[in-house]
Amino acid sequence: MSSISKTERLLQSMRTQAGALDRRPSKSSQPADETSAQARRQEVAGHVLQRLREIGVDDPQRRHRAMRVFLEGNLVALFGAEALADPQMQRMLDEVQETMQADSQLAAAADRAADRLLAGEAGLAAELQNAWPPGR
Template sequence: MSVSIGAVNELVSVIQGQLAARSPARRPAGRAAPRSTRYAPDQLTALIEQRVRLIGADDPQRGRKAFRVFLEAVLLSHFGEALVADPKFFQVVDEIQSGLEADPACARLIGRAIDHLLGQAD
């Protein structure tokens, strides 16, 4: 089954909108992630595909883990990869993922994004 990348792009837009709304309260004014730590779109896609391929095909949580990889990559791309060293980063990812999964509209987009992510990894 071929799934359009549209769901992934739409989900990225939702996440980026939420991040933009939260960013001023989370970071000191004017402090964006340094350019050198941000991924170009093709690098981000390659990183996501590579990490999703590492998830076992028989893993019952494969879809959720694939979405987690996607979400982490989007957040690190937005805020800079140095955050991966911050222990609170993964807690924030947990909270964002739970919030997105709890929202019915986002849950549908997540399902479509997972279909796309797993289709690219197979």
């Protein structure tokens, strides 16, 4: 199995677990149309990129922090910023990262992804926006 499919399986598992934790109705009273969903994804991507830039170049946990920012961005894109305030969500993120590090192939793929996130490659913001499904 390729590391990409393992990563996709992990993200799908994370979405499923997060969905089980998040049974609260949306605070938004109007349905999300594609324009507002795209604006939301752009906002989340911008926030993720800003947080990535704030990670110190000499930080020994640089890759770990970058992956955490990316995972949190996924949750915000899917469920809204209030999801991060839930302590269960934080524990789930801890478990996801521990699981990723426990599998050598997945850990290597996560490190490569973190390096790419930290490098701030051109087009990364657009790629992030397109990777996230419309959330709240």
